Amino acid sequence: MRNWKLLPAITVATLVVAIVLYVAFYFVFLDFFVDLWWFRSLEFEAYFWLKLLYRFIFSGAVTAFFFAVFLFHFWIASRYLGLNPPDEILMDDSKRRRFQRFADVFMSGSSKIYTPISLLLAVVIAVPFYLQWEQALLFFFGSASGIVDPVYGNDVSFYMFSYPIYMLIQKELLTTALVVFLATGVLYWMEHVFVPNQSKEFPLGAKVHLAVLFSFVVLFVVWGFLLERFSLLYSAGNEPVFFGPGFVELRYKLPLIWLEVLFFLAIAISAVFYALSEKHRSKTPIIVASLGFLAIWGLQSSHTLPELIEKFIVKPNFTRTEGESIRHNIDATMAAFDLNNIKTVDFQVNVDATKDIEAWSTKKHFENIPVWDREFLIDSYMQLQGIRPYYGFPTVDEDRYFINGHHQQVNLAAREVNIDKLPKEAQNWENTHLRYTHGYGAVISPAAQDAGIPIVWYLRDLNMTSDVGFSVKYPDIYYGLEKYRYAIVPNNLAVTDISSSAPGDSLDYQGNSGISIPSLFRKMLFAFYLKDEKIFFSPNISTQSKVLLRRNIDERITELTPFLHLDKDPYLVVNKDRFYWIQDAYTLSNYYPVSKPAADDYLDGEHKFNYIRNSVKIVVDAYDGSVDYYISDPKDPIINAYNRAYPGVFKTLREMPDELVQHLRYPRDLYYMQMKIYAKYHQNSPELFYEQAETWQFATVDGQSVSPYFITMDFDRCNDLEEFVMINPMTPVHRDNLSMVGIAGTIDENSCDHSYKPGITIFKFPKAVQVNGPSQVNALIDQNPEIAAQFTLWNQQGSEVKKGRMVILTMGNSILYVQPIYMLATKTKIPELARVIVSIGNQVVMDKTLQAAFSRLKDLFIKGANGSVSGISSAEGK
Incomplete structure (x- = not known):
């Protein structure tokens, strides 16, 4: 009878013990050891223990x-x-x-x-x-x-x-x-x-x-109270004019904080003496000090007096009362977002572009101007180079490679595996985790091509055909941008003809990364960890097999170094040995004093910050998943602190292989953010900043902002050295004429080599001269009767005409616009580069090749007659 009474207590105790053991096993034992094995496989075991220790x-x-x-x-x-x-x-x-x-x-x-x-x-x-x-x-x-x-x-x-x-x-x-x-x-x-x-x-x-x-x-x-003083440095009360403490904060709120300290100390001292003294107790000091403190607290909470100060003292003479505070905000924001080293060039625009056209007509590698946009090119890659149903191209990257005797801009994409594209009945466990484990190869095409001809390929097909010297020893891609599941390789399955088109090629994984499965016990642990019993019972997993985890590069890097914030655009680099991913990483802080916080559309939109540095370049091996961190900004105090805390994790940029250094770039997200801030903060005097008469905005075409884009060109800065830069045009607020063109590159202008030295150059146009912006050039194109007639003809032939990205270039003392025109077939939706439009000033021409269009544009300026040369070539009719 007594045992029956104890049964509920025994049951509850058993359940509690079972729950504790379950939680301990799954969330302590399993997670700990799998993480340890994973860090060890990447040669980061010391870092793993150090993090745990800290x-x-x-x-x-x-x-x-x-x-x-x-x-x-x-x-x-x-x-x-x-x-x-x-x-x-x-x-x-x-x-x-x-x-x-x-x-x-x-x-x-x-x-x-x-x-x-x-x-x-x-x-x-x-x-x-x-x-x-x-x-x-x-x-x-x-x-x-x-x-x-x-x-x-x-x-x-x-x-x-x-x-x-x-x-x-x-x-x-x-x-x-x-x-x-x-x-x-x-x-x-x-x-x-x-x-x-x-x-x-x-x-x-x-x-x-x-x-x-x-x-x-x-x-x-x-x-x-003393720490509260520093919170004034992050005051947003003076926005939208400026950020940080102003006249009210420094002349009204700061003295009140000091008075708070004094009255509170008076209350405390009076209370102590009152409690310890046995005779002549008097509450008067406590009452007086308390009333004073309440009065100060009331003044702090009140909005009336600050509003009166704003109305009668600050606003009547704003730049005098707030000038110093505005200057502080400008200086801090420029420093926090690394905008102090921007080089500004006053660009004098010639109305007559004849001399510039003649000079550029003979310019070396003029055809390097990109006319294939990656937004359009990805559909062509998918249709023409996907080849197998389980392969895809998550994104298309831009880069430059030394081809045919010079640096040439190319588009490239990794052919990654995507199990979701297989038929449903084929998406079984064996196919998902043992057979279709990796992508294979990449495709490369020149960014500058002639219209009306098929796409030129520099690297294509599963046999990695290349006429320009691309060759990769290990073309398998086990780590990339797709949402990869775990894979177990090598295994006992006889897998043939999935990746390579050559049946004799070895498909066994030979990488060093991955967690080995040398015993049944570890096999059982992974079955529990991945919640998949098939791992334990599968006969195709051998003692030589390895489990590959966290194969998406963002997930992989974030698991290793969660304190780094990643750029949204990692890019592929092709090496003779294998493929690599390069990921730009940032260090952030939300505590830089007096600096304006970044808007919500920067990076992932989740982290609030008012300081940023592109402090790290991360290289991920697409074959074996190894991760290397290189400090690209040794002046950043945050990355230096992490470098001291975690010795051996970060390397210097000098330790990066030269073939990878040559492919470093200015980060796209960082440049976009910097230009958005610089659009206002380039007005570097309090008077100009307050007037906001020269505030810029991103140029627009058809209501869409022109985002920064890459181009490879000789900008006459380094002895015929072609630079891989990002270009960003801006216009005045609510206006369409061009105010400036920004160029962000990585060339060291002193040594004129490809060593990494990021910098921004701003070409500012005189306010007295009208310089057409992208929207105005787009209007000129739409108003050209010959071009409009050609567009109408194509649209009636079962195709859809699409305008590509408008490329803007500084050319001598002129501004050159280049815009590709694509035709999309109604059935296949494969884009075809149909024509190229070139414009300088108010002249617009369209032709099949960039060189031909440029030559005809030259004729327009030389002849000096707007109607003497048509805006469209005589061969355009059909």
Whole structure:
């Protein structure tokens, strides 16, 4: 009968133990060992242990510290300073023994209670530290940047590394001090209630103890007020005019913070003296100080006085009262977004472009101007080079390669595997994880081609055909942009004719990465980890097999280094040995003083930041998945802090192989963001910034913004050296004429070689001269009767005419526009490059080749007669 009564308790205990064991097995044991094996396979085991050590030593030390604080004060309160019997009790033996018995019971009994309570409170207090342990890492390993904030004169590294941790420490220490003060007070009160024969007054020791604890509370509150001063550096109250503290913040709110400190200290000191003094107690100092503090608090909370200051002092003379604050905002934002090294060139535009056309007609490799847009080209790649149903091209990249004696811009894409494209009945476990495990090869085509002919291929087909010298030893792509599932290779399946078109090629995986499965025990563990029992029971998995995990490169990098933020456009690089992915990575901070925060459309839109650096270039081997980190901005204090914290993880850019250095580029996302900010902040005087008369915006065509695009061209800066740059045109706000063309490249103009030295050059056009913007050139194209008639004819022949990206180039003292025209077949939707339109000034011509169109444009300017040469060639009719 008794056993039946115990059954519910036994059942509950069994369930609890089972749940604990399940959680421990799946979320501690399995995750820990799989992560360890995975990091070890990438040769990052030391980094794995170091991360673990930092996280748990830091959180453990914090927990131990707070536990000691709670335990120490509770112990003192219960053992030494609280008991206060009158003298007559101590002189009477029976009463003294009775008092001592109660005291002993209280002290020993309370110790059993406050020890676990201290541990529980310490864990709760330490949780925020555990969650922000990486910020603490920057605090310990960060160093001075050498840049001083203009308001308080602190190094900006104080705000990026120390200030966030100080705010966290202040909050947690204040909470701890309040809890200890209140709990200790309750403990003293309980002693007087439960231990008999106590005197009415607290003993002096107890009063001193409580006074010390109260002083700690005061100290941490005052520290909070002092830290509040720095929050003014991130004030958004003056937007949209400027960001940061202005006249009201520095002349009104900052003095109020100092007055808050003074009145609060007055309240605290008065309260302590009142509590400790036994005679001549007066509440007047406390009342006066409290009223003063409440008055200051009311002034801080009120909006009336700041609005009156704005109305009668600031706005009547805005640039004088706020000029210094605007200057601080401009300087900080330019520094935080790395805009101080922009080179500005005043571009003088010639109305007569004849000389420029003649000079550029003989320019070397003029045909390198790209006329194939990757947005259109991906459909052609899919239709013409997908070849197998399970292959696809997630994206098309641009790059430059040394081909036919010069650097030529190309489009290229990796042929990756996508199991979802197989028939449903073929999407089984064996095909998914053992057979269709990787992509194969890539396609490359020149970005500049003639119209009306099939696409020219530099690398094509599964046999990797190339007429220009491309050859790859390991063309298999196990890691890429697709959403790869786990794969187990090599295995016992006889897989033939899936990737290579040559039946004799070996398909066995020979890479070093991947987690080996040398035993049935590890096989069982992976079956549990991946929640797939087929791993354990499959006879096709051998002791030579390896499990490949986290094969999407974004997922792979994020798992390794979650503190780096990734550019949305990783790109493929072709090497003689294999394919590589290069991923640009950023370090961010939201604590750069007085810098305007980035908008939500930058990067992933989830991280708020007002400081960014492209501090790391990451190289991922597409064959074996190895990951290498190279510091590309050694001046960045954040990446230097991580480099000190994790020695051996990051390499210098000098250690990167030369064949990869030659393919580094200026990041697309970073350039877009910088130009969006520079569009306003290039007005670098407070007066211009306040007027906003020269604010720019991204140029538009048909309502769509012209995003930065790549081009490879000799810009006469480095002795015929062709540069791979990004170009970005901008127009005045609400206007369509061109204000500037920005060029972002990586060439070192001093040494004139391909060593990596990123920089931006802005070509500014005079405000007195009309320079057509992309939208105006697009209107000229639409208004050309011959071109319009040709478009109408094509649209009636079962095809759809599409305009490609408009390419803008500075050409001597003229601006050249090039726009490709595509025809999309109604049935196949394969785009065909039909024509190329070239425009300078108000002249527009269209032809099959760029050179032919340019020659006819030259004739237009030389003859000087708008109607003497048609805007479309005589051969265009059919």
